[in-house]
Amino acid sequence: xxxxxxxxxxxxxxxxxxxxxxxxxxxxxxxxxxxxxxxxxxxxxxxxxxxxxxxxxxxxxxxxxxxxxxxxxxxxxxxxxxxxxxxxxxxxxxxxxxxxxxxxxxxxxxxxxxxxxxxxxxxxxxxxxxxxxxxxxxxxxxxxxxxxxxxxxxxxxxxxxxxxxxxxxxxxxxxxxxxxxxxxxxxxxxxxxxxxxxxxxxxxxxxxxxxxxxxxxxxxxxxxxxxxxxxxxxxxxxxxxxxxxxxxxxxxxxxxxxxxxxxxxxxxxxxxxxxxxxxxxxxxxxxxxxxxxxxxxxxxxxxxxxxxxxxxxxxxxxxxxxxxxxxxxxxxxxxxxxxx
Numbered sequence: 001x002x003x004x005x006x007x008x009x010x011x012x013x014x015x016x017x018x019x020x021x022x023x024x025x026x027x028x029x030x031x032x033x034x035x036x037x038x039x040x041x042x043x044x045x046x047x048x049x050x051x052x053x054x055x056x057x058x059x060x061x062x063x064x065x066x067x068x069x070x071x072x073x074x075x076x077x078x079x080x081x082x083x084x085x086x087x088x089x090x091x092x093x094x095x096x097x098x099x100x101x102x103x104x105x106x107x108x109x110x111x112x113x114x115x116x117x118x119x120x121x122x123x124x125x126x127x128x129x130x131x132x133x134x135x136x137x138x139x140x141x142x143x144x145x146x147x148x149x150x151x152x153x154x155x156x157x158x159x160x161x162x163x164x165x166x167x168x169x170x171x172x173x174x175x176x177x178x179x180x181x182x183x184x185x186x187x188x189x190x191x192x193x194x195x196x197x198x199x200x201x202x203x204x205x206x207x208x209x210x211x212x213x214x215x216x217x218x219x220x221x222x223x224x225x226x227x228x229x230x231x232x233x234x235x236x237x238x239x240x241x242x243x244x245x246x247x248x249x250x251x252x253x254x255x256x257x258x259x260x261x262x263x264x265x266x267x268x269x270x271x272x273x274x275x276x277x278x279x280x281x282x283x284x285x286x287x288x289x290x291x292x293x294x295x296x297x298x299x300x301x302x303x304x305x306x307x308x309x310x311x312x313x314x315x316x317x318x319x320x321x322x323x324x325x326x327x328x329x330x331x332x333x334x335x336x337x338x339x340x
Contacts, residue, residue, distance in 0.1 A: 007096035075119030085126035163298030193266030197234035198332030266305025
């Protein structure tokens with residue numbers, strides 16, 4: 001297949017690109033390489049896939065894989081996105097480019113609307129005008145807001161987001177459904193649950209805690225440690241996505257006549273934050289200095305994914321435990337920052 005993956009300098013996009021290239025798909029990667037976090041880390045991810053020279057609004061070839069090309073541009077750049085869709089005629093599109101982060105959305109609201117809503121509209125329009133056979137896109141577990149029912153199911157009501165980030169992701173799901181209904185575009189939304197692993201995001205808990213502990217600094221533990229997350233290792237996320245790629249929806253849903261589907265991709269079992277920190281301490285052989293704090297605005301105390309629908313459709317169950325996943329991340333972290 002010829003696939004557009006947006007956000008390929010990002011954490012999940014980078015891992016997904018490598019996996020799909022192994023299967024000989026033709027990939028066009030897109031990313032704006034913004035400075036939300038360390039640009040050096042993003043460029044190093046790109047180098048791993050053979051993208052050394054980067055040109056604005058222009059496709060460049062990978063130095064190590066003829067099936068991979070990359071373009072640095074913004075999804076909001078309507079003209080460039082339109083031209084890309086028109087010239088490349090993709091079989092499938094996987095939209096992972098977004099402004100991430102719940103806490104960042106409190107200070108930078110405009111960025112979320114521009115990237116996550118305007119940018120996504122340009123993707124939908126590209127799919128509409130070039131007959132893309134399957135659009136997969138990143139949503140988030142944050143759409144569940146302060147939902148008390150556990151585990152979170154895609155059939156739950158999600159009309160009460162508690163952050164603008166969550167609201168922007170819920171908007172993407174609604175927009176995707178509209179385009180599926182109006183233009184018969186098969187769309188699959190993916191509600192990710194706290195993804196972690198090598199090459200991960202520096203603003204995520206595992207990265208922040210590891211860095212602080214190695215540097216002898218205190219770690220901030222929100223809600224006084226009374227938090228739980230459905231931590232999901234990145235390879236499990238990628239495997240789930242790879243299987244869903246070939247499972248485009250048809251008009252068979254009970255709720256809707258549109259070719260539209262939504263899935264949770266999580267581990268399916270929440271881990272207490274203090275247990276998670278203990279795994280990091282064990283692997284680093286460092287006891288963390290902890291600064292216990294109140295819960296932050298827009299945050300939720302617990303997440304837990306119902307992954308049965310994904311398993312029923314694809315036969316896939318996540319494989320990597322937190323014990324194994326944290327160890328792999330810390331091994332990568334030590335190696336990467338020794339050589340950087």
